[in-house]
Amino acid sequence: MNQENPQDELADLEISFTLNDSQVRVSIKPWETALETLRNKFGLTGVKEGCGIGECGACTIVMDGKAVNGCLILAAQLDGRTVETVEGLSSNGTMNYLQKAFLDKGGVQCGFCTPGMLMSAKALLDECDQPSKKVITNALSGNLCRCAGYVQIVDAVEEAALIKSKDAEDQAVNR
Numbered sequence: 001m002n003q004e005n006p007q008d009e010l011a012d013l014e015i016s017f018t019l020n021d022s023q024v025r026v027s028i029k030p031w032e033t034a035l036e037t038l039r040n041k042f043g044l045t046g047v048k049e050g051c052g053i054g055e056c057g058a059c060t061i062v063m064d065g066k067a068v069n070g071c072l073i074l075a076a077q078l079d080g081r082t083v084e085t086v087e088g089l090s091s092n093g094t095m096n097y098l099q100k101a102f103l104d105k106g107g108v109q110c111g112f113c114t115p116g117m118l119m120s121a122k123a124l125l126d127e128c129d130q131p132s133k134k135v136i137t138n139a140l141s142g143n144l145c146r147c148a149g150y151v152q153i154v155d156a157v158e159e160a161a162l163i164k165s166k167d168a169e170d171q172a173v174n175r
Contacts, residue, residue, distance in 0.1 A: 015079035020088030028075040035059045035070035037078070038085060046086035046115035050144070057143030060116035061085050067123035069142070086115035089122070097163040098122055098156075107156030109147035116143045121157045129168075130161055 016025040019042065026041050038044045038061065047070050050058030059070035062084040063077075089096045095103070098118050108114050117140060124131060124139040131139070136157045137150075145153065 013076055015076060017078045017080060018082040020084055026075075030074075030076060032075040033071055034061065034063075034068075034073040034075050034078055034083075037075035038070060038083075044085045044087050048112060048115060050112070054142075055144070056113075057116040057120065058113060060119040060143060062119050062123050062126075065123065065126060067120045067139075067142070084119070084122070086118050089118060097167065098125070098160045101160035101163060102153070102156040105152050105156035105159050107149060107153040109145070109149045109152075113143055113145045113147075117145070117153055121160060124157070125161055125164055129165055131157070133158070 010030050012027045013030055014025065014027055016023065018024070019038075024042070026037065028037055028041070035047055035049055038047045039049075047061060048058040049071060050056035052071050054069040054072040057069065060067050061070045061073075062068075063073065064081050089099055098121055102108050102114065102118065107117070120140050120143050121136075124136065128135060133154055136154050140150075140153065140157070
């Protein structure tokens with residue numbers, strides 16, 4: 001046994017989960033966070049490390065429909081779950097309704113907080129079709145914007161809700 005670092009002797013774990021609509025399997029260390037696994041094993045750099053203690057929301061992912069901090073979730077907890085990252089929002093290089101609304105409303109400034117904000121907004125809009133400003137603000141309360149662009153971000157989420165609602169109406173009419 002290695003006396004310098006006993007953790008080196010711990011066996012890797014094999015986990016599998018759905019990541020951005022694809023089934024994946026990966027070998028992880030027992031102490032690895034979801035943030036580390038998503039960035040280092042899958043190259044998903046939209047999951048950002050800001051504070052490492054769950055205060056800033058830069059690492060927000062959606063796990064089983066709920067926004068969670070990737071820095072606070074152990075990678076082992078992803079096993080059997082459905083995980084979405086900001087990279088899963090676009091399709092074939094085309095932005096989705098949330099990304100378009102953030103761009104149109106100026107909800108993107110330096111961009112560091114944007115992936116986490118988008119994922120918190122996605123989790124909210126998947127649960128609530130027409131959230132009030134208060135509900136949006138509450139849903140985004142775990143995400144810090146260093147540029148203080150909160151007004152534009154809330155406006156973008158409101159716009160995204162309208163776009164999503166209109167798209168749903170259009171699909172219903174075309175059936």
